[in-house]
Amino acid sequence: MQHISIETDAQLLDALETRLGRLAAKWRGTNDSQEALALVRQYQAILRCMIEMGYRESLDADAELPDRLLPQEYFDLFKSS
C-alpha cells in the first residue's frame, strides 16, 4: 500500500480528488448493483466534503460519475450568478 503524507488542505483535496477518480473507475468496472450503490454513496460523501473544504474545480471527465449520480452541490459550483 502506498502511504501519502498530507500536510495541507490542498494536499488533502488532491488526495480526495484521486480517490474520486478511483471510485468512478471502480463504479464503471462493477456489475454488482449493491456495490455500485455503496460506491456512489462514498463518492457523493467525499465530493460534498471536498466542496465544504473549498474545492471549486471541475473534476477530470473520467473522475466524474454520470450527472444523475453527482450531488447537486457540485452543479451549484458552476451556476452563473
Place this chain on the structure above:
Amino acid sequence: MRPASGFHPTQKAVEDVGGEAAAISWLREKKILDGIVQQDYSVFTRAAELVKQGARTHVWQFVVEVDDETFERIRQQALQWYNEKMVFPYAFPPDEPKVDRDNCATFPRRLGLPIFDPVGQIKDYVRVLEEQGQPWSPKGT
C-alpha cells in the same frame, strides 16, 4: 504522419451521440465510442501556445527508448492504423483494465509500448508525466 498522434473518438462517433458534451456523458455511463489514431500535432502545438499565454495547462512528453527496428515496427503499425482509419473501442477506464477497450492513455499498449498505469486514469497519468516526463514544445521553437 506528423510526430504527435493520439487515440480518441472519431468526429462521427461524437456527432452521432450529440456532440462533445454528450460524448463525455456517454462515456461516463460506461458506454463505448469508435476511436481511431488521429493527427494531434496541431492540438499539442495549440496547447503549447496556451502555456505561454498563462493557461492552466502543460504539455509533457515521456521518452521511451527503443532500438531502430522496434521504432520502425511501431511507426509502420501506427501509420497503417492511421491511414486505414482502423477503429478500436474507446472508453473511460474501469478499475480493472479490459483488453477490448482503451482510452488515449492505454492505447500505446496495442503498439507494444509501455504504459504508466494499466488503468489509464487522467490524474494518475498526468502525475507520472509531471514526475518523470519533460516539457514538450513544437519542433523548431
